[in-house]
Amino acid sequence: MIENAEAVARSLLANAPAESTTEPVLREALEKAVAHPGRMVRAGLIMAAAHNHGLRPAAAEQLACALEYWHQASLILDDLPCMDDAEQRRGLPCLHRTHGEATAILAALGLINRAYALVQRAYLSESVEVREQACALVESALGAAGILSGQAWDLRFGHGQGAPREVGRIAWRKTGALLWLALSLPLLPSGAWQRERRALRALGVYWALAYQAMDDLLDVSVPKGGSGKTPGRDAALNRPNLTIALGAPLTRRRIERLLARADTQVRQLCQRDPRWTYLADWHERLLLTRYRLFIAA
Amino acid sequence: MSEAREILVTVQEVWKAYDEGRVPVLQGASLEVRAGEMVALWGASGSGKSTLLHLIGGLDVPDRGELHVCGHDPRRESDRLELRRRHLGFVFQLHNLIADLTVEENLRVPALAVGRPTAQTTARIRTLAEQVGIAHRLKHRIQDLSGGERQRVAICRALMNEPRLLLADEPTGSLDEATGDLIFSLLKELAVRNGIAVVLATHERRFAEACHRWLRVRNGKVSDA
Ligand SMILES: Nc1ncnc2c1ncn2[C@@H]1O[C@H](COP(=O)(O)OP(=O)(O)OP(=O)(O)O)[C@@H](O)[C@H]1O
Ligand SMILES: [Mg+2]
Numbered sequence: 001m002i003e004n005a006e007a008v009a010r011s012l013l014a015n016a017p018a019e020s021t022t023e024p025v026l027r028e029a030l031e032k033a034v035a036h037p038g039r040m041v042r043a044g045l046i047m048a049a050a051h052n053h054g055l056r057p058a059a060a061e062q063l064a065c066a067l068e069y070w071h072q073a074s075l076i077l078d079d080l081p082c083m084d085d086a087e088q089r090r091g092l093p094c095l096h097r098t099h100g101e102a103t104a105i106l107a108a109l110g111l112i113n114r115a116y117a118l119v120q121r122a123y124l125s126e127s128v129e130v131r132e133q134a135c136a137l138v139e140s141a142l143g144a145a146g147i148l149s150g151q152a153w154d155l156r157f158g159h160g161q162g163a164p165r166e167v168g169r170i171a172w173r174k175t176g177a178l179l180w181l182a183l184s185l186p187l188l189p190s191g192a193w194q195r196e197r198r199a200l201r202a203l204g205v206y207w208a209l210a211y212q213a214m215d216d217l218l219d220v221s222v223p224k225g226g227s228g229k230t231p232g233r234d235a236a237l238n239r240p241n242l243t244i245a246l247g248a249p250l251t252r253r254r255i256e257r258l259l260a261r262a263d264t265q266v267r268q269l270c271q272r273d274p275r276w277t278y279l280a281d282w283h284e285r286l287l288l289t290r291y292r293l294f295i296a297a
Numbered sequence: 298m299s300e301a302r303e304i305l306v307t308v309q310e311v312w313k314a315y316d317e318g319r320v321p322v323l324q325g326a327s328l329e330v331r332a333g334e335m336v337a338l339w340g341a342s343g344s345g346k347s348t349l350l351h352l353i354g355g356l357d358v359p360d361r362g363e364l365h366v367c368g369h370d371p372r373r374e375s376d377r378l379e380l381r382r383r384h385l386g387f388v389f390q391l392h393n394l395i396a397d398l399t400v401e402e403n404l405r406v407p408a409l410a411v412g413r414p415t416a417q418t419t420a421r422i423r424t425l426a427e428q429v430g431i432a433h434r435l436k437h438r439i440q441d442l443s444g445g446e447r448q449r450v451a452i453c454r455a456l457m458n459e460p461r462l463l464l465a466d467e468p469t470g471s472l473d474e475a476t477g478d479l480i481f482s483l484l485k486e487l488a489v490r491n492g493i494a495v496v497l498a499t500h501e502r503r504f505a506e507a508c509h510r511w512l513r514v515r516n517g518k519v520s521d522a
Contacts, residue, residue: 006396039397160414267376267378270377270381271375271376274356274377275378277378277381280378283410284406284409285395285406286412288406288409290409293413295415
């Protein structure tokens, strides 16, 4: 919903850790980092979950900002010379290219720390159980065994035997971590997450892997300037990429299969409870991404 | 409206309360909608108009009572998503479109969900966009459109999969008076032209009166106006 998206974009600016007392260059970097929030997919998922499962609007906004800040920070760090060494992101020069590596790292940390604070605030009035569950989820997704391991495997990736499997493992940890939090966190207070944990987890896996596979295909097939990021990086850096491991036809087949499985999960969830229909909207958006990639391109 | 027309929606003695019964909303509401007719639900804010639309659309389930929509039972619907994707169109006060995508892409989404062939979808997008006067905006993003244009797109999207029933919840609620009148006339014209039944929730008397029939929602019940 655009009204939602515009409101979220505004609160991303309002909640940003760029204060009047922040060192000016760092502040400028932080402001730049939150000024181009991209599609805000995770925030959208949170707002929709909150609307359908009765999370307080203020808490929803805090969670939405937190997820977008973590996401933004992960992109800033990902793009660094010691990681992916990217030039541009969303069609603009990367933060470390405009503000230097050190400032980019500090900005990422600023976003991460603010995100933790926001999540704590979102759950202040919840029960101890809910807060405990939130901690556990955040730690498993973002901790050393979660997104950080994904990144570490990513850096040490070798395109040898078993590569497709390995690619999936990394994709789930990297792409899946934040998606999983966006799916689960807003559902904790109502108990909806606890009721449908298995189905939601399966859905999260299929979505993350399908999304990552589409991104891999795009990296291999789109000419420079077409996708807003630096294309052909995966091959140049020997990064995990399903299309390099399997070839385009098999990647497409895998995408179809993952989307079909995700569709089944969404259907079953909606059948059990109509409050899950917002997941269908998100799924349909992924179908559009596939359409753009397979047909419109 | 001829009585011989097929009954598309039956709501019979439906009850719905929120907050574990503390907020009673519908208390034995009944209504019928026949194919091709445009029916308004008119009532004060909080009377339960949206609640009724949500129950008909399978977005929520009643505490008790009977519901039949396009030959399905949205309570027991074995495939609720299918009902939503193929048989119903929704238009809300806030248009629910994806802001950073173009008009054409937004219109494509429902067709992708049911696996309609690309060429057919492209043709349908053209036809509908021409009918509502946004054909020149197809390549523009939703975020660059005016409120009235966005609502035109929302109406097109609701009609993409050729539903038999359109559920419209205050579709003019976020627009100024003149634009609201335009969008209402457009909705009515399109529904009549395509033989689609419409259930319109509104608190504005002039829109209610301009429908084929209007019903009053009050005290948890629906009565003929
Ligand atoms: N999910 C919910 N939880 C609790 N109460 C709800 C919920 N949805 C609706 N209500 C309450 O039910 C009553 C009827 O709401 P509903 O939205 O159906 O009214 P409406 O006639 O559409 O009003 P409006 O003209 O303001 O849109 C209101 O008192 C509302 O606060
Ligand atoms: Mg309403």
